[in-house]
Amino acid sequence: MNTQSHISSTPIPSLKWVFSKPSRALAFGLGSGLAPIAPGTAGTLWAWAVFLLGGFFLSTAQFAWVIGAGLVFGCWICGQVSEELGKKDFGGIVWDEIIAFWLVLVIIMPTTLWMQILAFALFRFFDAIKPGPIGMIDRHFKHLEINGDTSPSDSKKILWRGFGIIADDLAAAFFTIITIALLHIILSYLS
Template sequence: MNGGLERKRLTPAQRRALLATPAGWIACGLGSGLAPFAQGSFGSLAAIVPWLGLRELPLWLYGLALLFVFVLGVWACGVAGRVLGVDDHRALVIDEWIGQWIALVPALHGPAWTVALGFALFRLFDVAKPWPIGWLDRRLKGGLGVMVDDGVAGVCAALLLALALHYLG
């Protein structure tokens, strides 16, 4: 697949093709990835809405929901990538949803400020892509590649958020 198209805007034909499939809707975070700019940030912000409901689940069920959406995202991003002709278009943001939900695990029962800090930390790791995130991003392709690097970014953000809660909370 053409790696150079990942950063370009969707054409009207690509947008129609993406939204013509359930996989496209899932991959673009129910439309949050169709923002005209900062799609990853919009996707991460949109992910907080369903997280407000998910945080009420017992931890084991929260983890099961994460696993289910991760697997669903691998499938959806694989299909959407084939529709768009690229491995990872910026409109595909279900990976931001998973990464954000992982990053917010320490905030499940924490004070309100932890949600904002978890959002910021996840965005920092997702954009900066320090090792191993960038390494994974460059090597894994397809739906799995789309999802894994953001999952790891979420883990890194969650670890820092847990430290912040321990020392500041």
């Protein structure tokens, strides 16, 4: 298969395409990743809403298990859907934002709405701008694959690609949590 035929056969995600497979629906955050502007922000907002709703049904420990399973399963989902799209990290794949923001929320909750808004803003900042180590992680995984390789990937490559998609969002979550913790320490010290 040459590069031209691979590019022409790359699907353009639509609502119908996304909901034709459970893995696509999850990868695209049940359609939130189809947002025409800032799909990562839309996916993070969706994650926030689902987390708040889930709080009525799940304990913190149960949500932590959901996040752990979602992280492991998400490596396969993100890798497989990016394989189907023929792109390393398609912007509409938002499962990485969902899992990473759930991690932030499970650690900081219960907290005020203002702290949740701050967590959202910090996470989106770190995920979009990718300062320092976050950008290094993102670039590392994007440059691992051979450019122009159009051959189908094996399971190991799909899982590794999926982990690469998720890794920078986990780093953004880590920096969000650290920033909130430092802010909490500073405010406690000042009061």
